Every structure is written in C-alpha cells, then in structure tokens.
Amino acid sequence: MKLKIITIISLTFISIACASNTFIKKVDSDADGIIEKYIYFKNDKCVKEHYDKDKDGNVDCIVYYDEKGNVVAFEVDTNNDSKMDARDEFFENRTSKSYRDDNKDSKMDRSWITYYDELGNKSYIEYDINYDGIIDSKFSLVDKIRENRINGVWIRDHEKDGKHGIKQNNVWKEIIFEDKKWKIC
Numbered sequence: 001m002k003l004k005i006i007t008i009i010s011l012t013f014i015s016i017a018c019a020s021n022t023f024i025k026k027v028d029s030d031a032d033g034i035i036e037k038y039i040y041f042k043n044d045k046c047v048k049e050h051y052d053k054d055k056d057g058n059v060d061c062i063v064y065y066d067e068k069g070n071v072v073a074f075e076v077d078t079n080n081d082s083k084m085d086a087r088d089e090f091f092e093n094r095t096s097k098s099y100r101d102d103n104k105d106s107k108m109d110r111s112w113i114t115y116y117d118e119l120g121n122k123s124y125i126e127y128d129i130n131y132d133g134i135i136d137s138k139f140s141l142v143d144k145i146r147e148n149r150i151n152g153v154w155i156r157d158h159e160k161d162g163k164h165g166i167k168q169n170n171v172w173k174e175i176i177f178e179d180k181k182w183k184i185c
C-alpha cells in the first residue's frame with residue numbers, strides 16, 4: 001500500500017512538470033544524500049542553476065543563463081541568511097553591472113558598471129556609491145586615475161592614507177561621501 005502511494009505522487013509531479021514545459025533536475029554529485037545543485041530547464045534548455053554549496057538546505061548561489069547557454073547573471077547569499085545580497089549581470093556589449101546589499105536588508109546599497117576591453121580585461125569602472133542611479137566616481141584601470149563628481153564636476157582623486165581627496169593650490173583636502181554626494185572637508 002505504501003509503495004502504491006509513493007508511485008502516484010511521483011507520477012503527479014512528472015505530469016505537472018511536462019504541462020508547464022519546465023522541469024528541475026536535482027543533483028547529488030557526491031552521493032551523500034544531500035542535493036547541492038538544482039538545474040532548472042525550460043524548453044529543454046538550462047535557464048538557471050541553484051546551488052547549496054554548504055549543504056545546509058538553503059540555496060546560496062544562483063546562476064542564470066540565456067538561450068545560448070551564456071551566463072547572464074550571478075547571485076550570491078554571502079551571509080547565509082537565505083537572501084541573495086550580491087548580484088552581477090553580464091551583457092553582450094562587454095560590460096557588467098554589480099550590485100551589493102551591504103547591510104543585508106534585502107535592498108541594494110551600491111552598484112558599479114565594469115567595462116572590458118577586446119581581450120576581456122577590465123578597463124573602466126563607474127561607481128554609484130549610494131545606488132540612486134547617478135554615477136559618483138569613476139576609475140580608469142588603464143591610466144589608474146580615479147575621478148569623483150564634486151558639485152557636478154569630475155575632479156581627479158588624490159588618495160592619501162586610504163582617504164579620498166583633492167588638491168587645491170597644492171594643498172591636499174579630504175573629501176567624504178555624505179548626504180548622497182562628495183563633500184570637501
């Protein structure tokens with residue numbers, strides 16, 4: 001009797017999966033009885049993978065794929081609270097966009113756009129420090145120059161002892177990011 005019930009449940013699950021044209025493949029690659037990878041298929045193509053790398057039963061990494069099998073996005077739960085707090089998106093025009101939820105309140109706090117050269121090396125980064133859609137700083141990895149938008153003007157950063165700053169009449173002044181903008185101290 002017990003065996004019969006299990007068979008019915010199993011068949012029902014397959015039927016639902018076929019009707020929606022999607023199914024999930026569960027992978028226990030080291031055969032320890034714990035599923036550490038879930039592969040989601042739609043129209044026979046892998047659309048995303050869920051990973052439980054530390055095997056605590058919660059997904060801690062998700063990889064998204066496009067129709068060609070390219071990775072288009074990557075999410076990670078860095079503090080193991082079952083909420084993704086880091087996301088990276090990859091685009092065909094040799095750019096990527098990264099988001100981070102630093103205080104783990106499920107709202108992203110900062111983002112940056114990375115540009116790559118033809119060889120795939122990072123060449124340029126634009127930072128939105130407060131995640132309001134406005135770029136606050138930019139950094140060229142080619143000439144190692146960082147600029148910060150101060151009162152609407154891009155001004156070269158003269159970093160000193162880990163602090164950001166500007167030079168005015170050869171005098172160094174620290175700048176801090178406060179109330180959504182860079183301010184000269």
Ligand SMILES: [Ca+2]
Pocket residue numbers: 051052053054055056057058059060
């Ligand atoms: Ca986990």
Ligand SMILES: [Ca+2]
Pocket residue numbers: 076077078079080081082083084085104
């Ligand atoms: Ca998290």
Ligand SMILES: [Ca+2]
Pocket residue numbers: 101102103104105106107108109
């Ligand atoms: Ca946040």
Ligand SMILES: [Ca+2]
Pocket residue numbers: 127128129130131132133134135136
């Ligand atoms: Ca901003």
